[in-house]
Amino acid sequence: MIIDQLNEPVPGTSLLSTPTGDAYTDPEIFAREQAEIFEKMWNCVLREDALASPGQWKTVSVGREEIIVVRTRKAGIKAYYNVCRHRGMRVCTSGEGKSKTLQCGYHAWTYALEGDLVAAPNLTSMPDVDRQEYGLKPVHVRTWLGYVWVCLAEDPPSFDETVLGEVSTRFGEVESIDNYGIEGLRCGETKTYDVAANWKLIIENFMECYHCATIHPELTEVIPEFADGLASQRKNGEIHGASFGDDVEGFTVDGSSGVGSLPAIAPGQDRKYYAITVKPQVFINTVPDHVIIHRMFPVSHERTIVVCDWLFMPEVVEQGLDVANSVELFHRVNQQDFEACELTQPSMSSKAYERGGALVPSEHHIEEFHRWWAERLGGDVPVPAASAAAAVSGT
Template identity: 80%
Template structure:
C-alpha cells in the first residue's frame, strides 16, 4: 500500500495537504480500512425500537461481515455473525423478520434467540455436541442514544472512552448532548442514500462549511454564519453552536416556524442554535432545539457508501404526525436537501480521485484545517507513518 503525503504546510501558502487520490480509490486501502477501522471499532447500526419485541431481528453489514441483531427473550437485544456453525450458510436471508428461533435453511440447524444451538437433524444422537460452542458467534452490543451499537472485535475498545467520551467532550459541560434526551425521541422520518463516493469524502464534507455558500442556499438562509465558511466543528474538538438568523423562526426549509414542540431540557445556550459532531468512524449527530438528525454511514466499496439518515422528534410529535394532525415535512426537507446537495458534490468529486492531476492529493484551507485531525486519525488507524519532514518533499510513505 502506497500513500503520497506532502509536507505541511504547502510551500508559500497557508494550505495543508490531504491524502493522495488513491486513498479514495484503491481497493487494497479500502480493505485495510474495513479491517482496521470498521471491524475493530464501535458502529451504530439501527434504532433499538426497530426491534420492539422478542423475536424481531434485522440484518446489518459492518465491514466485510454480515450480522443479525435480534431482540431475545432473556437478554434484551443481542447480535451475532450471520454464519451457521455447521457449514457456514447465512442463517437469516431476508433483511428482517420475526421468528421464535433462527434456523439455517441448508441443514435446518436451529438456534435460540439467545444464540445457543437448540435443534438439528439427528442432534439427539450426538450428545457430545456443545450447544453453546456450536451456537451463533456473538458480537459485542451496547445501546446508547436509542440506537444499537456493535463491535466485531474479540476485545472491543472501551465504549465510554471511544464513543461517549468523544461526544461529551465535544459538546462540553453547557452544550451537553444529554439535554436533548435523544434516547427518548422517536423516529419521525428516515431516508437512505446510496452515494457513489468514498466514505471519507462524505466525512470530510460533513465536517466543513467552506462549501456551504456555494451549494447550500436553504441552509445558509437559516444559519447565515455558514455562508462565511466556518463550520460548527472546529479544530481541537471544539464544537461551536451556530446561530439561527435573526428573522428565522425554525430549522425548516424556508425558515418558518416548524409547529413542533421544543425539546424540554435543552439549555439556554442551545436555544436557536445548531450543533454538529462526528463520532468516528461512521456517525454524524446534528441537534437543533426541536429535533435531532443522525446519519449512519456504511461503506460498501472504495467508491460507494450507503448513508441512513434519521429525523428524531418528541414522542408526542410523532404521534400527532401519524394521526395526520401535524406536518414535519418542512423540518425534514431542509436537511434532506442538504444531504442531496452534499452527496451530489461527493459523487462529482469521486471520479477525480483517480486523476493524474490529483495523484498527490489536494489542499485544506484554514477553515478546513480541523479535517487534518481526521486525516491524522486515519493514518494512525491504518498504521501509516506520519508526514515526512519538509526537506523530504513528496516521497512515498509505505
C-alpha cells in the first residue's frame, strides 16, 4: 500500500521518506484536506469567554465553511453555518457582534439565537413553512479547556477518542492535564501570525526538536535537553516532560522566575514543559505557571493563520502582573519556527524536492503524523517514487 511505502526506511540508511513536495503545494490536495480532515474532525475555534453574555457572536472559518458561534439565552453556546436558508447570503457579515436575533441583510429573514426562523417578510401568510426546518443549519459544539470546539461532520467522531485521546497519548491520562486548571485560566496575551506556509509544515516543525539547537537559542537556554534534538513529544506515546536547566527559574525569555506555579500541578509536572499536538490544528504547551495554546486555521495550500494564547491564573491578569518575559519566550519561538516554515515552503515546488525529503530517527513522530495524514486522505497521496537517497543524488 502507498501508506506502507511512505513509512518504509530508505534502503541502506536510517532515514525515512517523506511525502513528495506536491503534498504541500497542490491546491487539489489542500481541498481534499479541507474536506476529509478539517471538515470532519473537531476544531478548536475560540475561547469560551470571548462570548461572555447572551447575544454575543463571532464568525470563524472551518475548512471551506464560515461558522457563526453564538452564546444563546436558553441553550448555551451554539454554532451554525453562516448561510441564510432563503437565498444563501451571509447572515453575519462582520467578524463579531451582539444582537437579540441573527438577521440576514438581504431579505430580512431573522433567526433566534437558538437557530429557529422567527421572522421574515410575509412569513405569517406562509403557515406551511416549518420554522425549525428552515432555521440555521447547526454545527456540533463542545466546550473543553475553556475553548469552543466545533465539528461540521453530520456524524462527528468521538471527542473522547480523537481529542482527549491525543492528550492521553502525551500525558498518560487525561486527568494529568486537569492539574493545570486550564478552564479557569485567563488569557494574558494573544498573538496572531499570518504564516506563508502549508499547515503540515507547521505541525511537522512543532513536533520535532532536531532544529532547536539551530534556531531556538532562548528556548535551549531554558530547556537544555532540546539542544540534543529530541522533542518532548516521543514515539509511541512515551510520556516525557522536558526539564528546565538547573539554573533556570522559570519558562521566560531570560530564565528568570515567572508568576508563581499553578496551584494544582503534580510534583512531576514542576519545572517541566509538556507539548501535545491535537490533530488537526491545536498545540497545547504546559509549563508550571502558564499554558500556551496554538490554533491553526489553514487558508490555502501555502498560507496558514495561527492564533496563540498565553493563559495565566485569573489574579495574574486581573492585577496586571508583568508577564512580558513569559510571553516573549514563546513569541520568539513562534517567530523563529514560522520563518523556518516560510523559507521551506518555496522549496516544496522545486524539482530538487519532487520526490520529497527525509526524516532522521529523532523525527519518528513526524512519520506517525504522515501515516495519519495519508490514512485520512484514503492512502491516495503523493509519495516518493524512489528513495530519498536517490532524490538527493539526483538519480
